[in-house]
Amino acid sequence: xxxxxxxxxxYASGQDALVRISLEIPRGDMVFLTGHSGAGxxxxxxxxxxxxxxxxxxxxxxxxxxxxxxxxxxxxYRRNLxxxxxxxxxxxxxxxxxxxxLPLAVAGCSKREVGRRVRAALDKVGLxxxxxxxxxxxxxxxxxxxxxxxxxxxxxxxxxxxEPTGNLDPQLxxxxxxxxxxxxxxxxxxxxxxxxxxxxxxxxxxxLTLQAGQLIYDGVPSREAHPV
Amino acid sequence: xxxxxxxxxxxxxxxxxxxxxxxxxxxxxxxxxxxxxAWIDHHRHVARESLHRFLATPMASAMTAxxxxxxxxxxxxxxxxxxxxxxxxAGWDGQPQISxxxxxxxxxxxxxxxxxxxxxxxxxxxxxxxxxxxxxAEFEQASGLGDLLVGLDANPLPAVLLLRPRDTGNxxxxxxxxxxxxxxxxxxxxxxxxxxxxxxxxxTELGQRLSAGLALLLALGVILVVVNTIRLHIESRREExxxxxxxxxxxxxxxxxxxYSGLCYGAFGGLLAWCLLLGAVLLLSGPISSLSSSxxxxxxxAGPGISYFTGLIGGAALLGxxxxxxxxxxxxxxxxxx
Numbered sequence: 001x002x003x004x005x006x007x008x009x010x011y012a013s014g015q016d017a018l019v020r021i022s023l024e025i026p027r028g029d030m031v032f033l034t035g036h037s038g039a040g041x042x043x044x045x046x047x048x049x050x051x052x053x054x055x056x057x058x059x060x061x062x063x064x065x066x067x068x069x070x071x072x073x074x075x076x077y078r079r080n081l082x083x084x085x086x087x088x089x090x091x092x093x094x095x096x097x098x099x100x101x102l103p104l105a106v107a108g109c110s111k112r113e114v115g116r117r118v119r120a121a122l123d124k125v126g127l128x129x130x131x132x133x134x135x136x137x138x139x140x141x142x143x144x145x146x147x148x149x150x151x152x153x154x155x156x157x158x159x160x161x162x163e164p165t166g167n168l169d170p171q172l173x174x175x176x177x178x179x180x181x182x183x184x185x186x187x188x189x190x191x192x193x194x195x196x197x198x199x200x201x202x203x204x205x206x207x208l209t210l211q212a213g214q215l216i217y218d219g220v221p222s223r224e225a226h227p228v
Numbered sequence: 229x230x231x232x233x234x235x236x237x238x239x240x241x242x243x244x245x246x247x248x249x250x251x252x253x254x255x256x257x258x259x260x261x262x263x264x265x266a267w268i269d270h271h272r273h274v275a276r277e278s279l280h281r282f283l284a285t286p287m288a289s290a291m292t293a294x295x296x297x298x299x300x301x302x303x304x305x306x307x308x309x310x311x312x313x314x315x316x317x318a319g320w321d322g323q324p325q326i327s328x329x330x331x332x333x334x335x336x337x338x339x340x341x342x343x344x345x346x347x348x349x350x351x352x353x354x355x356x357x358x359x360x361x362x363x364x365a366e367f368e369q370a371s372g373l374g375d376l377l378v379g380l381d382a383n384p385l386p387a388v389l390l391l392r393p394r395d396t397g398n399x400x401x402x403x404x405x406x407x408x409x410x411x412x413x414x415x416x417x418x419x420x421x422x423x424x425x426x427x428x429x430x431x432t433e434l435g436q437r438l439s440a441g442l443a444l445l446l447a448l449g450v451i452l453v454v455v456n457t458i459r460l461h462i463e464s465r466r467e468e469x470x471x472x473x474x475x476x477x478x479x480x481x482x483x484x485x486x487x488y489s490g491l492c493y494g495a496f497g498g499l500l501a502w503c504l505l506l507g508a509v510l511l512l513s514g515p516i517s518s519l520s521s522s523x524x525x526x527x528x529x530a531g532p533g534i535s536y537f538t539g540l541i542g543g544a545a546l547l548g549x550x551x552x553x554x555x556x557x558x559x560x561x562x563x564x565x566x
Contacts, residue, residue: 046566049565051565075476075479076478078474078475078476079475089470091467091468091471093468102471102472103475103476105266105270106475106476106481108262108263110262110265110266110269111266111269113262150475154475154476
């Protein structure tokens with residue numbers, strides 16, 4: 001589903017953010033991406049979401065080569081991704097419902113369809129009764145779940161999350177991770193960047209570890225000896 | 229963990245979703261018809277929202293609209309003034325006329341034969357002879373200065389032949405006719421009474437060009453005002469633009485609300501401009517009709533009609549749209565997720 005082939009990313013400053021990254025994430029997999037801050041996690045996600053382009057190497061997502069993606073095609077590519085951000089990126093000038101409906105409005109969904117899908121997404125994250133509220137009135141965990149509902153409302157094939165539990169306590173983090181696991185269970189390919197090693201270890205899923213822009217670990221860690 | 233499951237339902241347990249998912253994750257597709265309807269709906273929604281945004285900050289919006297209105301009202305007023313001026317002078321006899329002033333010592337019989345000869349000329353439509361006595365009588369009557377002439381021992385006015393050329397459109401022919409008449413032994417001087425008509429048309433032409441130039445310049449001003457206003461709008465909605473781009477919003481989608489905002493500013497500016505024009509005409513029409521009635525004319529000022537209404541609003545809306553387009557294509561590109 002996601003293939004990185006010898007991907008390099010060098011910023012204009014001359015700093016190598018990613019060095020010769022090659023990896024393969026099969027369809028329906030759930031993978032954690034970890035490493036210290038500055039290790040290249042964010043850069044990898046930025047390449048995957050077509051915010052930036054690799055300096056060298058190629059990235060294939062669902063058979064599509066991102067290097068060949070024209071700027072005008074990027075929006076359509078992103079509609080196949082669900083993106084969850086650490087700081088939720090919710091808009092506080094509109095209701096929870098309208099926040100979640102945004103990807104559908106962008107994709108050109110009929111009003112009836114929007115209502116149906118938004119409620120389905122809200123139901124999945126357990127916030128059905130909060131659709132009319134402004135997200136600013138919700139707790140951090142609830143806001144993150146609204147962010148997740150927005151990411152999955154368009155039924156994306158791939159769900160990408162950047163530090164989704166960064167600001168949450170262990171209990172809420174566990175709930176959020178459970179949600180990702182649930183989406184993965186129905187076939188969504190999930191990639192979660194996180195530095196919460198404790199939580200990752202408990203998930204017993206494949207882990208990719210980056211250090212100084214290089215992939216130093218790729219495997220399923222045992223509880224006793226997880227990397228780094 | 230139990231606590232979690234009670235609050236967070238798993239997608240796997242929601243019946244119909246499961247079936248559609250059975251073949252694995254596939255991005256949702258939307259039909260063409262649905263998309264078209266959604267596109268129309270989105271336009272409608274965005275148009276409404278832009279109007280709401282415009283009305284939500286009435287003072288700021290009114291200021292911008294007023295700037296646009298003043299910029300548009302100036303050339304429109306000039307244009308309207310010109311149209312009114314042309315209407316006012318349309319009643320005047322614009323027919324060119326040639327006055328042949330005859331030598332004072334020309335004998336009546338010779339003058340008579342000259343007039344007869346001119347009447348036979350195909351280039352001349354009409355010949356009127358005014359003797360020096362008639363001219364004097366007319367002068368006394370028209371000027372009210374008859375007493376002045378009593379002091380003179382001789383009639384100072386010459387006899388005149390007033391000619392109306394047939395082919396008034398051809399100024400070269402007319403000029404040739406004048407030259408001919410000037411060469412005649414009887415004529416003292418010949419005046420082609422054309423200059424004022426020409427001057428009038430030239431003046432009107434000048435006015436037209438001035439108003440067109442002014443309109444062009446001020447239209448540019450309107451566009452710049454809208455560009456600046458929309459730029460501020462874009463800045464204030466930066467967050468939203470970023471999110472929309474991240475969830476797959478195309479440039480057209482992101483641009484749309486701003487285009488409608490530009491349209492709003494333009495249309496309201498045009499409406500205000502028309503109102504300003506109407507106000508000015510109402511203010512001036514009283515004095516102008518009393519002025520013209522003092523000249524014995526029933527002339528009244530024509531107001532900005534439906535053509536000005538549609539022209540101003542439509543034109544201004546287009547200018548607003550253009551300004552918004554310029555602002556959006558310039559500034560939206562700079563807002564990319566990072």
